[in-house]
Amino acid sequence: MARIISFSKALNEAMTQEMERDENVFILGEDVAKMGGDFGITTGIWERWPNRAFDTALSESAITGLCCGASVCGLRPVAELMFADFITVCYDQLVNNAAKLNYMYQGEASAQMVVRAVTGGGIRCAYHHSQCIEPWLMNIPGLVIVAPATPYEAKGLLVASIRNNNPVVFLEHKHLYNVKGEVPEELYEIPLYEAHVEREGTDITIVAAMSMLKFAQKAADEMAAKGISVEIINPRTIFPLDKETIKESVAKTGRLIVVQEGPKVMGYGAEIGAMLGEELFEYLKAPIKRVTSLDTPVPFAPGMEDYVLPHYEDVITACNEVMAY
Amino acid sequence: MALSKEHLLKVYEDMLLIRRFEEEVEVYAKNGTIPGFIHLSIGQEAAQAGVVDVLKDTDYKFPDHRGHGAIVLSSKPEERKRCMSEIFAKATGINGGRGGSMHVHDLSVRNMGFNGIQGSTVVTALGTAFNSVYRKNDDVTVVFMGDGTLGEGTCHESLNMSATWKLPLVYVLINNQYAISTHYTEAHPQKQLSTWGLGYEVPSMTIDGNDIEEVIEVTQQAVDRARRGEGPTLIEMMSYRWQGHFSGDPAAYRPDGELEAWKEKDPLKLAKEKLQEKHGVSDAEIQAISDRVEVEIAEYVKFSLESPVPKPEDAVKYVYTDREVEGR
Numbered sequence: 001m002a003r004i005i006s007f008s009k010a011l012n013e014a015m016t017q018e019m020e021r022d023e024n025v026f027i028l029g030e031d032v033a034k035m036g037g038d039f040g041i042t043t044g045i046w047e048r049w050p051n052r053a054f055d056t057a058l059s060e061s062a063i064t065g066l067c068c069g070a071s072v073c074g075l076r077p078v079a080e081l082m083f084a085d086f087i088t089v090c091y092d093q094l095v096n097n098a099a100k101l102n103y104m105y106q107g108e109a110s111a112q113m114v115v116r117a118v119t120g121g122g123i124r125c126a127y128h129h130s131q132c133i134e135p136w137l138m139n140i141p142g143l144v145i146v147a148p149a150t151p152y153e154a155k156g157l158l159v160a161s162i163r164n165n166n167p168v169v170f171l172e173h174k175h176l177y178n179v180k181g182e183v184p185e186e187l188y189e190i191p192l193y194e195a196h197v198e199r200e201g202t203d204i205t206i207v208a209a210m211s212m213l214k215f216a217q218k219a220a221d222e223m224a225a226k227g228i229s230v231e232i233i234n235p236r237t238i239f240p241l242d243k244e245t246i247k248e249s250v251a252k253t254g255r256l257i258v259v260q261e262g263p264k265v266m267g268y269g270a271e272i273g274a275m276l277g278e279e280l281f282e283y284l285k286a287p288i289k290r291v292t293s294l295d296t297p298v299p300f301a302p303g304m305e306d307y308v309l310p311h312y313e314d315v316i317t318a319c320n321e322v323m324a325y
Numbered sequence: 326m327a328l329s330k331e332h333l334l335k336v337y338e339d340m341l342l343i344r345r346f347e348e349e350v351e352v353y354a355k356n357g358t359i360p361g362f363i364h365l366s367i368g369q370e371a372a373q374a375g376v377v378d379v380l381k382d383t384d385y386k387f388p389d390h391r392g393h394g395a396i397v398l399s400s401k402p403e404e405r406k407r408c409m410s411e412i413f414a415k416a417t418g419i420n421g422g423r424g425g426s427m428h429v430h431d432l433s434v435r436n437m438g439f440n441g442i443q444g445s446t447v448v449t450a451l452g453t454a455f456n457s458v459y460r461k462n463d464d465v466t467v468v469f470m471g472d473g474t475l476g477e478g479t480c481h482e483s484l485n486m487s488a489t490w491k492l493p494l495v496y497v498l499i500n501n502q503y504a505i506s507t508h509y510t511e512a513h514p515q516k517q518l519s520t521w522g523l524g525y526e527v528p529s530m531t532i533d534g535n536d537i538e539e540v541i542e543v544t545q546q547a548v549d550r551a552r553r554g555e556g557p558t559l560i561e562m563m564s565y566r567w568q569g570h571f572s573g574d575p576a577a578y579r580p581d582g583e584l585e586a587w588k589e590k591d592p593l594k595l596a597k598e599k600l601q602e603k604h605g606v607s608d609a610e611i612q613a614i615s616d617r618v619e620v621e622i623a624e625y626v627k628f629s630l631e632s633p634v635p636k637p638e639d640a641v642k643y644v645y646t647d648r649e650v651e652g653r
Contacts, residue, residue: 062479103644104430
């Protein structure tokens with residue numbers, strides 16, 4: 001039965017119900033046990049399972065290394081990176097180890113682990129607590145990057161990620177934690193590697209993940225008032241990307257806008273744009289547009305941060321431009 | 326602790342096997358049959374054979390990048406030729422030719438493989454050790470490392486966590502003196518690297534890594550301690566690599582006479598002297614061991630040379646557990 005709960009609660013429920021179901025699942029990270037996590041996402045888990053929830057030293061390499069070793073023994077670790085930016089201090093374990101284990105072990109064992117990473121800007125915490133890190137991981141075959149945009153997705157995608165046998169970096173956008181939505185009480189999975197068509201349309205395709213989905217939805221409403229029909233694709237899994245769903249949409253609309261929170265250079269927008277240029281060139285009716293942050297670190301002062309992050313008005317401008325081309 | 330004659334004979338044969346393994350690998354690396362880099366462990370046989378001798382099949386082993394010897398001896402006898410054919414990049418290799426010299430693993434004996442990044446396995450090993458605690462069994466994890474490895478920050482994270490959580494983990498630090506060309510005293514402040522473990526309140530000691538009896542005795546104590554749930558131990562085993570960093574490195578950075586002095590402390594020579602002087606083993610018995618090893622090694626080499634190469638298109642397999650990656 002579905003109720004209205006927050007994105008945070010949906011994540012907590014996914015972990016709790018998976019731990020009830022499978023005793024190989026455990027959580028670890030900085031302050032995830034007794035405190036329930038810096039953002040409160042793991043609240044209540046340690047109280048129920050004091051031997052399956054572990055506070056660690058500030059040692060991201062040890063945390064992710066432990067996940068790799070434990071997962072090849074058949075356990076299913078769910079680690080928390082308090083801020084996704086900290087991935088730089090455990091990058092080796094994710095890139096050189098987790099992503100390669102199934103390949104090295106030829107399918108006999110794999111890094112069946114989830115690293116939950118708190119991502120994104122807008123909380124006035126400057127460049128070490130605000131970055132969108134997905135481009136840093138998107139050219140590492142073997143890794144999976146999952147990016148929910150709604151409470152319903154938060155639960156279903158986290159359950160699927162915990163059950164998946166590949167190493168999953170699960171991105172949780174800070175701005176979504178308090179968003180509420182309908183979430184079934186029972187366990188369910190949303191399949192990985194499948195994008196979701198959030199709204200059907202015929203004139204423009206907008207691809208938008210995580211917190212950027214709300215920009216796309218608002219823009220679609222605004223353009224609809226002007227008689228322009230926008231189709232919205234939410235990738236859900238950012239890597240490996242569901243290319244087919246995006247191609248089908250753009251083959252229909254002929255126009256693409258990608259809205260991504262991180263810097264423009266080499267983001268998922270770049271990959272989607274290159275893919276369409278290669279495979280769908282003759283269908284394009286207008287140049288591909290990207291609405292992104294500026295190519296700067298994320299600054300602290302609110303006015304500066306707002307200047308750098310993507311602006312909603314830029315989405316409308318992009319829509320008008322692709323229609324006018 | 327003196328080993329029994331039978332035990333010493335067994336580990337002498339182990340050491341001879343891995344010495345000859347490496348010598349053959351060197352031949353085929355130098356003549357171009359084996360692609361890529363090869364890191365040989367000639368001179369370090371006692372540290373590898375002694376540690377593996379103490380372990381059970383169900384203990385987790387993380388060999389280091391100079392770890393062919395530990396890998397071969399961890400494997401079941403019938404699988405050992407597949408360790409060599411892996412190094413030869415053949416389809417019959419224990420990893421199907423995907424990993425090569427630096428990544429040979431065998432999960433059937435919990436040889437978890439190395440990883441080309443120094444200091445990486447020291448944190449991965451936390452996970453297998455953690456698994457033993459989580460599942461309440463007494464399997465021990467041993468991670469091999471070199472003096473150079475200790476320069477990596479992961480060593481701090483690993484020892485800190487294993488000591489705090491009392492994980493069943495034994496760190497075998499084979500100090501072969503050089504990280505490529507840099508002597509350990511040029512890169513670390515300690516005269517003995519084992520003192521590094523004392524800051525974490527981890528029992529730590531430096532031993533003669535070329536004396537197989539000492540290696541076995543000290544490793545056994547550390548493994549027993551880990552099995553009892555009393556936490557990690559750091560053992561620094563002093564040794565020396567006879568070759569350069571990789572096969573073909575002339576090792577011009579070593580002072581004259583150093584290699585020769587260490588060859589006097591050859592672990593095989595030491596063990597053979599003990600066998601002959603303390604246990605009365607005859608030249609004929611030593612020769613019989615050598616003959617057996619030669620037959621064995623000749624079979625590995627023949628198997629490796631005759632094995633087919635892997636199908637190139639198999640390179641796209643096993644990237645993910647549940648989805649295909651496009652081929653050409």
